[in-house]
Amino acid sequence: MKKLLLPLAFALAAPVMPVHADSPRNAQDKAREDLRAGKIKPIRSIENVVIPAMGGAQYLGFEYDPVAMAYRLKFIRDGRVIFVDVDARSGDVIRKLQ
Secondary structure, eight states, rough: OOOHHHHHHHHHHSSOOOOOTSSHHHHHHHHHHHTTTSSOOOOOHHHHHHHHTTTEEEEEEEEEETTTTTTEEEEEEEEEEEEEETTTTOEEEEEOOO
């Protein structure tokens, strides 16, 4: 009986996570919508410019911020994470955070 109650107790104690408008899934959907509407550039065209400019840093991936209409590309070099924020409309680098 104790073996059955313990998992139940953990399940009941776990917080329920609501889906927010800024969840990664919704951000992906918004990126697709903005791309289809011609509001933003495809991430591949931005990666083709930014990745070679990062001097051999390992590319980890990107996130899209639908409110700012910006991509955040993530890199790592020598154990340090580097973020490159890019305007998704123009493809211009907004800032580089090291």
